[in-house]
Amino acid sequence: MSGYVAxxxxxxxxxxxxHYYLEFDVRGGADPDAVISALSRLREPAVTSGGANIVIALGPDLWRRIAPDDAPAGLQPFVPIGTAPATQHDVFLWLHGTNHDVVLDMARAAVVALGGVADLATEQPAFVYLDSRDMTGFVDGTENPPIWEAPDVAIVPEGAGxxxxxxxxxxxxxxxxxxxxxxxxxxxxxIGRTKPDSVELAAGVKPATAHIARVVVDDDEGNEREIxxxxxxxxxxxxxxxxxxxxCREPESFSVMLHxxxxxxxxxxxxxxxxxxPVSGSFYFAPSIDALVRACPAFDDD
Ligand code: HEM
Known part of the structure; x- marks a missing residue:
């Protein structure tokens, strides 16, 4: 990697x-440059503003049309896997902040900003439940990479993207x-873990059908796949x-785990x-700040 890419x-x-999640469909005939320009009118994603964060991600086809040189190999729309349907859309926004009022205001502003070029396809408000538990009551995130290792897992390290x-x-x-x-x-x-304190079940006790037994899998080099x-x-x-x-830094681990x-x-x-x-499934690409600025210099405006 040459230089620092944010x-x-x-x-x-x-x-x-x-949390608030939005997906949009770009209207047929809309200019991709107009879409990225509309997105740049959202608050600048390099800073957290008003106590909230915006993550901008584009569907594979749309990002490739906007910035072909910044689209990584392997970026493909979601296809159905087992019972999981493909419901690919063009733009994904993840807004998250301290309180519902802030993220709802941002979600409404995003729909207005994109109103000339895209239609809202899905919206989902969400929240942290108790001590980061899923609604099943199990802690979700125990084996997530710690924050200091997360960029190595999540970010494309070199090349296009x-x-x-x-x-x-x-x-x-x-x-x-x-x-x-x-x-x-x-x-x-x-699940494969204890409910009160999220301790992994012992090898002889954990069923082969346990969630964590299915999603813990090695790549071809024998390294555990991580997302x-x-x-x-x-x-x-x-x-x-x-x-x-x-x-994830690469798309294959998602597909392997889902299969x-x-x-x-x-x-x-x-x-x-x-x-x-699963009632929906989409793949997106969240470009670097540098790639967003290359695609639309207005991302760099204060
Ligand atoms: C209904 C949907 C899902 C629920 C409720 C769920 C819940 C959980 C829970 C409770 C754990 C154990 C605690 C932890 O390590 O975080 C876990 C682990 C994990 N899940 Fe899921 N999960 C879901 C879907 C998925 C999907 C779709 C994937 C992958 C595409 C996935 C990948 C993982 C991975 C990689 C781990 C960590 C395994 C480990 O290293 O031990 N999960 N999940």
Whole structure:
């Protein structure tokens, strides 16, 4: 890597409990340059403003049209995997801050800023539940890379797309009634960790169908595949689930993990998928700040 290339800092910002996710479809015929120009009118992503962070990510086709030289090899739209549908959109915005009012204001401002070129396709407010638990009651994030290692996991280290990050966005809807009807021990077998304190079950106890048994997998060189997860729960009294959002320096680990979760691999699938259903799936690319500025110098304006 030559020189310092800044990744979008909101990917790593910690301590925010209010989250808001937006996906947009660019209107047919809209000029890609007009889309990136509209995005630059959002608050500058290099700073946290008003106590909130914005992460901007573009769908593979749109980013390749805006900045072909800054699009990494392997950047492809989501395709269906097992029961996971492909619901690819063009723009993904992740807004996160201290309180719901701030992120809601930013979400509304984003819809206005993009109004001339894109339609809102999905919106999902979300929150940190208790001590960073998923709505199943299990701690989510225990084995996430620590913040000082996260850039190595999440950020493209060199070549086209350097400083950017591949993003997987999926909405999972839980059947909490059925999950919570299981005994605590059975719930722990579904995840592969203990419920109160997130301790990994011993090798002889952890089922092959446990979630963590499916997603812990080595690459061809024998190194454990790693992704940086930033998912948060959502819910009303009628529907609860997880907005799964993860970042990676390469796209393959996402696909490998999803296949191990959702495809019957020799009769083994992730038992968590018996209690939670993926209802959306998209891949995006979160470019570096430098690439955003190259695509639209207005990103550099104060
Ligand atoms: C319903 C959706 C999901 C739920 C509720 C969920 C929940 C959890 C929980 C409770 C853990 C254990 C604690 C931790 O280490 O964070 C975990 C670990 C993990 N999950 Fe998920 N997860 C979901 C979907 C996914 C998906 C779609 C992927 C990958 C594409 C994934 C990848 C991982 C990874 C890599 C780990 C860490 C495994 C380890 O190193 O021990 N998860 N998840």
């Amino acid at each position: 990744a979008q800092p909101g990917i790593f910002a910690q301590g925010t409990r209010a 350097v400083g950017g990050s591949f993003v997987l966005v999926m909405r999972w809807v839980h059947d909490l009634g059925r999950f919570h009807a299981l005994s605590k021990e059975d719930q722990e077998g579904v 940086f997860r930033r998912s948060t729960p959502f819910g009303t009294v009628h529907e609860q689930g997880l907005q799964f959002v993860a970042f 191990r979760m959702l495809d019957d691999d020799g009769g083994v699938h992730d038992r968590l998928t018996d209690f939670s259903t």
